[in-house]
Amino acid sequence: MSAERITIPREMLPEDGRFGAGPSKVRAAQVDALSAAGGHLLGTSHRQAPVKNLVAEVREGLHQFFGAPEGYELILGVGGSTAFWDIASFCLVQQKAQHLSFGEFGSKFAKATHEAPFLDPSSILSSEAGTLPAPRPEAGVDAYAWPHNETSTGVAAPVKRVQGADDGALVLVDGTSAAGGLAVDVTETDAYYFGPQKNFASDGGLWLAMMSPAAIERAERLDAQRWVPDFLQLTTAIENSRKNQTYNTPALATLVTLNEQVRWLNANGGMDFAAARTADSAGRVYAWAEAHELAQPFVADPAERSNVITTVDFAESVDAADLAKTLRANGIVDVEPYRKLGRNQLRIATFTAIEPEDVTRLLNCIDHVLER
Structure with a gap:
């Protein structure tokens, strides 16, 4: 039987079939909050x-969620994490950056600073997809950057300052698919930046960054030294954030759904709750893959496996693309692998909005299809 023609019994299906790596499933309570805001906001x-x-x-709720110390500020602006790469290139890298590149998203920020004509060529430490390089102290580097979680591969990186780095060197960590789902000590960073469309289960188009006093001072100093396009001026974003607004008009629906998710997370125990919930969901996927004769975790080292993006390779006898099509035909969507990896693989998000029991139901559905 063609896999696409297999019907999964309704009673086996997850309550919610959204397992995409971004944007995330949005909880019903967030949609209700948006509806309630429709008539007055x-x-x-x-x-x-x-x-x-x-x-x-939103700013106060995220400050609470991250347990940020006095002096750290939650700054936000329009444009998403992609815009923040350019903002950081102009406003946070003084002369030279070092990047860890172990997937699509780390490599994009690396390219931005490497090609900036006003900066020295970047030091880029790379590793194969599914593995993790480590930062190393390097004279002359004033900004160290990497993703906390590589969305394309399902590798998670430690967030720690680089021992032996030059005095004053900043640590810039892309938390886009990690923030709100993986534990982090923001004091180990100077800018922990992210979009709201992953664990915070909102929409894209907004960037948020928990910034240290050192990062704010760097931004103010560089703004006085070099020309920066108005849209990318970090000092402008800082000034507006302190007034609880953005330089450009934001999507209010994004702010409403983000705020509702932050409320929910904090009410249930904050970061500890979120990290435990994603660890539960991801653990179910990895245990299933390790025990399955036709599957295995793509990330070989358990210490490097993400708890918010799980990637599973399949044996050659399984057509993972056909499997994903079958799941989609049955209402289970967005488990296809990252397109540029080109692997016989499924990528299953285990963001905080996703119910762990729905992850188990998904795995049972995969078994049901494979058996046929």
Whole structure:
């Protein structure tokens, strides 16, 4: 029988079939919050009190979630994490950056600073997809950068300052698919930046960064020394964030759904709750893959496996693309692998909004298809 023609019994299916690596499944309570905001908040000015109060609640809620110390500030702006790579290139890298490149997203930031005509060529430490390089102290490097979680491969990296680095060197960590799902000590970074569309289960188009006093001072100093396009001026974002607004008009729906997710996370125990929940979900995937005769975790080293993005390789006898099509036909969506990896693989997100029991149901559905 063609796999695409297999029907999975309704009683086996997950309650919610969204397992994409981004954007995340959005919880019903977030949609309810958006509906409630429709009559009094959506379509109003982001310069006025109702929206500024919402931004203030988001900033305060994230400060609580990350346990950020005094002096660290939650800065936000329009454009997503991609925009922040350019912002950091202009406003946080003084002369030379070192990058860890172990997947698609780490390599993109590396390319941005490496090709910037006003910076020295970057030091780029790479490793094969599914593995993890380590930063190393290097004279002349004033910014060390890497992703906390590589969304394309399912590798998670430690977030620690680089011992032996030059005095004043900053640590810039891309937390886009990690923030809100993996534990992190933000004091080990100077900018822990992320988008809201992964563990925070909102939409894209916004960047947020928990920034240290050293990063803010660097941004102010470089702004006085070099020309920066208005849209990319970090000092402008800092000034506006302190007023609980953004330089450009933000998508209010994104802020509403983000705020509802932050409320939910903090009400249930904050970072400890989130990290335990994703570890539970991911552990189910890895245990299943390790025990299966036709599957295995793509990331070989258990210490490097992500708890928010899981990747599973299949034996040659299994057509993973056909398997993904079958799951999609049955309402289980977005488990296809990252397109550029080109592997016989499924990529299953285990973000905080996803119910761990739904992960088990997904694995049972995969077994059901494979058996046929």
